[in-house]
Amino acid sequence: MDDVPTTVLPSRDALLTALSKVNDPEIRKPITELGMVKSVDVDDTGRVAAAIFLTVAGCPMKETLTRDITTALSAVEGVSSVEVTLDVMSEEQRTALKTQLRGGQADKEIPFARPGSLTRVYAVASGKGGVGKSSVTVNLAASMAASGLRVGVVDADVYGFSVPRMLGVSGRxxxxxxxxxxxxAHDVKVISIGMFVPGNQPVVWRGPMLHRALQQFLGDVFWGDLDVLLLDLPPGTGDIAISVAQLIPNAEILVVTTxxxxxxxxAERAGAIALQTHQRLVGVVENMSWLELPDGSRQEIFGSGGGQIVADSLTRLIGAPVPLLGQVPLDTRLREGGDSGLPVVLGDPDSAAAVALRAVARGLSTRARGLAGRSLGLTPAGR
Known part of the structure; x- marks a missing residue:
């Protein structure tokens, strides 16, 4: 009689290995590392039962998590079917998770202010509103994320928040x-006061409340290991600009003008604040530089040379080079991308505005890091 082949059942280690490739959709770390796997068992027929802890009962990504777990376990040899059941972490488990995510620190702190932080922080500023500062911010973020960097955006323009719409974020x-x-959104982590305000209600706060909100965005939010953090500042040189200098003194200022x-x-005033806050000016971006006409010629609707004037003036004022990083032309697709939640660098990457913005993002991404504020791990030599 011929031997009848038997199905080899997967081991528990094989199932856990498969689960280790499943990331929590919000925390972006393996669920096995986060203590989210309650149990995983297989019966004699190859049916797998996986019990998973959610961080909170109303987790908005539970369907995504269930789908990813089912897909990962189904790919293991010998698995015939998968059933996922969801539970919720206890208070003790959540406390342990928060401590783990904060790098062993039980108390809150702003990770970007640590001397050894490797995150490059750019505060995107402008002297006045309406120059496209938020459009520049979200497109730089999307471009950097598309190139493989881990990117976060803080919508620090509390009164005029617009980043959620521009990145297509609607949930809390x-x-x-x-x-x-x-x-x-588009592989960019984003936080904004607009996510906590019902409808389109205005935010009516004085300075101390603004400072506290920014502090919470930086310290209460789990950002993970970011390569770049962009802050979309309100226009001018008010409370938020001062708070950024206090909370993240290593943040570098990027000035947007027309x-x-x-x-x-x-715009020069927005950059000149670096003298008082002792921050570094990384450069200037000129937006709405020209309109390209059908015949290929350029119409300079808002004049010309403003970006270079700001860069030259700030160079003299600071006593260090402040370059003009790029000129972004007027493009209806840039505006349409902001309205639809799909940045132009992703939705129409070959457009003139997208090409210019990607060039700026590439320059900011590849800058050499300085050693200011960094621990070098050196000890005095004995005599």
Whole structure:
């Protein structure tokens, strides 16, 4: 009689190995590392039962998590079917998770302010509103994320928040007790006061409330290991700009202006704040530089030279080179991308505006890191 082949059942280690490749959709770490696997068992017919802990009962990504777990376990040899059941972490488990995510620190702190932080922080500033600062911010973030960097955006323009719409974020963040998990859009982690305000209600706060909100965005939000953090600042040199300097002194200022002379003069003030806060000016981006006509010629609707004037003026003022990083032309596709939640660098990457913005993002991504504030691990030599 011929031997009848028997199905080899998967081992528990094989199942756990498969689960280790499943990331929590919000925390972006393997569920096995986060203590989210309650149990995983297989019966004699190859049916797998996996019990998973959710961080909170109302986790908005539970369907995504269930699908990813089912897909991962189904790919293991010998598995005939998968059943996933969901439970919720206890208070003790959530406390342990928060401590783990904070690198063993039970108390909150701003990770980007640590001396050894490897995250490059760019505060995107402008002297006045309406120059496209938020559009530049979200497109730089999307471009950097598309190139493989881990990117976060803080919409620090509390009164005029617009980043959620521009990145296509409509839901509220998940909260694990007092820790906030930022939504993800186009591989960019993003947080904004607009996610907590019902409808389109205005935010009416004085300075101390603004400082506290920024502090929470930086310290209460779980950002993970970011390569770049972009802060979309409100126009001018008010409370938020000062708070950024206090909370993240290593943040570098990126000034956005238009070619118009009047706008350039105002933009210089936004950059000049670096003298008082002792921050580094990384450069200037000129937006709305020209309109390309059907015949290939350029119409300079807002004049010309404003970006270079700001860069030259700040170079003299600071006493160090402040380059003009790029000129972004007027493009209806840039505006349409902001309205639809799909940044132009992703939705129409060959457009003139997208090409210019990607070039700026590439330059900011590849800059050499300085050693200011970094621990070199050196000890004095004995005599």
């Amino acid at each position: 963040p998940t909260q694990v007790d007092d820790m906030i998990l930022p939504p993800l 070619p118009q002379q009047a706008a350039a003069e105002v």
